[in-house]
Amino acid sequence: MGMGECTNVPKFFDATDDLDEFDPEDSGDGARTLKAEFVGVKALALDGTGYRAALITAPDFGCVSFEPRN
Secondary structure, three states: OOOEEEEOOOOOOHEEEEEEOOOOOOOOOOEEEEOHHHHOOOOOOOOOOOOOEHHHHHEOOOOOOOOOOO
């Protein structure tokens, strides 16, 4: 069994929106805000270009959020 893609980790640009204006009190970089439906996620995937992102795992990778498929 080879490497596989975790489908439980949303992509950064799918889970965030642009801010209307910069807020210096924002704890992030001031560029994006998390969408309401993604509040509580434990991880986001982002590559250096923002083009494609995925979490690739080995078969023995353990995730505390794992839920078996039915």
